[in-house]
Amino acid sequence: MDFSIIRIARTVLHVKDLELSRKFYVDGLGMIETERDDRHVYLRGLEEHCHHSLLLKKAEKSVVEVLSYKVMKEEDLEHIEKLFKAKGLKTKWMPKGNQYAIGRTLRVHDISGIPLEFFAEMPTVDRMLQKYDLYRGAKIQRIDHVNCAVPNVQKAYDFYVKSLGFSCSEYTETEDGDLWAAWLFRKPTVHDQAFMSGPGPKLHHFAYTLSDRLSVLDCCDVLASMGYADCIERGPGRHGLSNAFFLYLRDPDGHRIELYTGDYLTCDPDMKPKRWDLNDPLRQTFWGHQAPDKWFNETSTFIDIETGEEINSEEPKLEQRKPKILV
Template sequence: MPIRKANPEPPFNIIRASHVAFDVSDLDRSRAFYVDCLGYLISDADSNAIYLRAVEERNHHSIVLLKADNAAVPVIGFKVSSEEDLDRAAFWFAHKEYPTSFPERPYQGRTLCTCDMFGMPLEFYYRMDQRNCMLRNYAEYKCARIQRIDHINCFTPDVQASFDFCSELGFWLTEYTETDGGNSQLWAVWMHRKGNVHELAFTNGRGPRLHHIGVWTASALDILYICDVMDSSGFVANMERGPGRHGISNAFFLCVRDPDNHRVELFTSDYLTVDPDHEPLRWSLRDPQRQTLWGHQAPASWFEEGSFFSDVRPRQPVLQEQPIVAR
């Protein structure tokens, strides 16, 4: 499998992963999970939507909860560096014959909507309404004390194709998993724009589907504390995996599921990757420490379950290799 360098002059400049929208079946129950349990701040809300941000975030929202009949993910969002980059992005996607449109989005400026080759819904914007950053207002640090969105992890039916697509857009590879043997194949990739381990990750599986969003906490103690909060607030059964430490990314983590089974990873302790000569780290698919440096092995649900993107039919993966899973 070819490992290619990131495009040093991408067609437009993506700054970072910005936000995700979740269709949820019960806004009150979702509010109890994200606000009362995890500690998110509400930027705005009405009977059909709740816009959330974490304490460090100045942008209006990083999670949008939308009332719907069925759980799904309408879109994942990325911030670009200028309005001109939006025009460059629209030109690039249209030239590649991907659909493009500029719908109105609440609290966002001009927003480009498009998708990747598998139909995964993407949106790009430059301006978003601002709210006060609560980083120094410690009274607002509640529950998990989440500071910001960190990354988005997705299932893809073809990791090589998704990797090539994102490399062309300037994403840098930091770590990857591949099969062993003479004809090794990519099984998962972790790629960044902002200078830590990942902005966007792809895992082999039935997809496209959203695997999880990763949200940053300041310390491992925040993650340990939220375990007690989840127990005392009635959400202990929503803890899926962890706490523990990944081999990949070196992150201390806890994975939880919201009331509609959307997965959120609380995450801290990864590392900087800003050097242009940073060499990506290879993991064998058979290495048990790739998924868990210490702690319980990942359950089967970690490799099988994910959130469907709205109106996108997942495909079976081209690679049938399986990692080690908990028994």
């Protein structure tokens, strides 16, 4: 492979009320505000040294503009463009200076229609890891992964593993052996990119790593005290998949964010992916309350990299199922 993808690096969200969103992410969740202007807020976690990992953009509709991956070097961008063009997939260059606080980027639509962005350059800033006086809310550390609903998980899996160099840590199969969900990684943790069967392409959630389980509980207290208790959609609980201690929230625009701790290293080359049966009740929830229907059925819409129009979703190849969960 002629290029090297490092990790998921940022999410770009469109929000209707920029100040309300800023209050939720900064005052509620404890993210660091790197910079802002009248139409943008640039946020990062305490551990992060890159300028931002979450960009909030003021807009008329609450949609997802792009999911961004960092690559090893500038030359990788040309090789990635060549790959996507060879497969007949849409590409678009964003020259340096076109976007603030990021270098030249390549935007594409992947095999499922998800808008992706690849970049090698972003300004660096001071880590706030030991600025304990700034710790508040969830004390968010760093971006961890994104999870997308796609109509054909096997197709997405094949593209990311065979063409983009991702590896698989865990996966879910139906009783017939069909791939229903997959957890794929580039950095040495459980996942950067997850796929699950559903109408798509849609963003189910993006996720940030926390330092410990107590940070999850602290976040619940802070959100409730600020009047955001209804934003807590699911959890706290523990996934069987990934072993994550989790909390799912909905921001003021309905975008879903997972706060996440407790997964494991995946860097050993002889590590075998863990298989889960779709009917295993411990797969999705090792313990915790039953997820509400909206957790399964509601997602965020992507937009086209050229037109900015909302991308239509396709029905999944496999039947959607809500598993029985042990409480």
